[in-house]
Amino acid sequence: MLRSVKEIHNYVLQAEDGEIGRCKDLLFDDRFWTIRYMVADTGKWLPGRKVLLSPISLGEPDWSSRVFPIRLTKKRIEEAPGLDKDAPVSRQHEILWTQYYGWPYYWGGGPYAWGAVTYPGVLYDQILPENKTTEVDSGDDHLRSVHEVTGYHIQATDDEVGHVEDFIVDDETWIIRYMVVDTRNWLPGKKVLVPPTWIDSVDWTDNKVSVALTREQVKDSPEYDPSTVVNREYEVRLYDFYGRPKYW
Known part of the structure; x- marks a missing residue:
C-alpha cells in the first residue's frame, strides 16, 4: 500500500524485547528513490548516536496503533557499529553495518531496488556471501534525509x-x-x-x-x-x- 511519509513519522519502534524509540527521519537513496534506513529517536537509551534501522528488519506495522515492530533485539541494535548523530552515513559505514547484521548489500548484484530481490524483507534470512566485495563505490553521497528535502x-x-x-x-x-x-x-x-x-x-x-x-x-x-x-x-x-x- 502507498503511505505518506509524514504519517510514518513518530511511529513507535518496538524491538523484540522492548520499545527503542520513535521514527525520527527516513534516509533514501537518490539514485533509486528508495528508503534505505529509518532513523530512530532513542531518547535517553542511546544518547549521542544515530540509530539506523533497515526496512530489511521491519515487521508488519500496526497502522492503527502507530507501532513498527523491529525484528531485532535491543542488544543487537545497541552493539551495531555506532555513528555520531550528526554524521552522514557513508558507504564505508554501510558496509560495516551490513556485515554486522550479515545481510546482502542492497547496492549492485541485481536489477531491482534491493539488488536481486524486490522486497527488502526477503533479505532478512539471507547470509552475506563470503566473496561479496567490500569495495567502496560511488554511492557515498546518495543518501538523503526526507526531513531535509x-x-x-x-x-x-x-x-x-x-x-x-x-x-x-x-x-x-x-x-x-x-x-x-x-x-x-x-x-x-x-x-x-x-x-x-x-x-x-x-x-x-x-x-x-x-x-x-x-x-x-x-x-x-x-x-x-x-x-x-x-x-x-x-x-x-x-x-x-x-x-x-x-x-x-
Missing part, C-alpha cells in the same frame, strides 16, 4: 510551481512513488503528485528539484487529497492525464 522548491520547465510537502512510499518495497508538491505559492491550497521518474535534476546545494513538466500541466493535473489513500484508480488518472507510461 521536504521544503525544496519545485522548478517546472517554465516557472517555479511550489515546494516538496511530503513523500508517498510503497510500504512493501519502500520505493518512493511520489513527491507531494504543494503549489500554494501560486495555486492556493492545491497539492499534486509527481513521480521521481519525472525529475530532470536535483540541485542539492540550492535546494531545488527540476521536473520535466510545465506549470500549466501541474495546474491542471489531478489534485491530491492528503486525507485519502492513494489508490490505483487515482494513479491511472494521474498517468493518463500526463500521457506517461505507468510503473506497474
Whole structure:
C-alpha cells in the first residue's frame, strides 16, 4: 500500500524485547528513490548516536496503533557499529553495518531496488556471501534525509510551481512513488503528485528539484487529497492525464 511519509513519522519502534524509540527521519537513496534506513529517536537509551534501522528488519506495522515492530533485539541494535548523530552515513559505514547484521548489500548484484530481490524483507534470512566485495563505490553521497528535502522548491520547465510537502512510499518495497508538491505559492491550497521518474535534476546545494513538466500541466493535473489513500484508480488518472507510461 502507498503511505505518506509524514504519517510514518513518530511511529513507535518496538524491538523484540522492548520499545527503542520513535521514527525520527527516513534516509533514501537518490539514485533509486528508495528508503534505505529509518532513523530512530532513542531518547535517553542511546544518547549521542544515530540509530539506523533497515526496512530489511521491519515487521508488519500496526497502522492503527502507530507501532513498527523491529525484528531485532535491543542488544543487537545497541552493539551495531555506532555513528555520531550528526554524521552522514557513508558507504564505508554501510558496509560495516551490513556485515554486522550479515545481510546482502542492497547496492549492485541485481536489477531491482534491493539488488536481486524486490522486497527488502526477503533479505532478512539471507547470509552475506563470503566473496561479496567490500569495495567502496560511488554511492557515498546518495543518501538523503526526507526531513531535509521536504521544503525544496519545485522548478517546472517554465516557472517555479511550489515546494516538496511530503513523500508517498510503497510500504512493501519502500520505493518512493511520489513527491507531494504543494503549489500554494501560486495555486492556493492545491497539492499534486509527481513521480521521481519525472525529475530532470536535483540541485542539492540550492535546494531545488527540476521536473520535466510545465506549470500549466501541474495546474491542471489531478489534485491530491492528503486525507485519502492513494489508490490505483487515482494513479491511472494521474498517468493518463500526463500521457506517461505507468510503473506497474
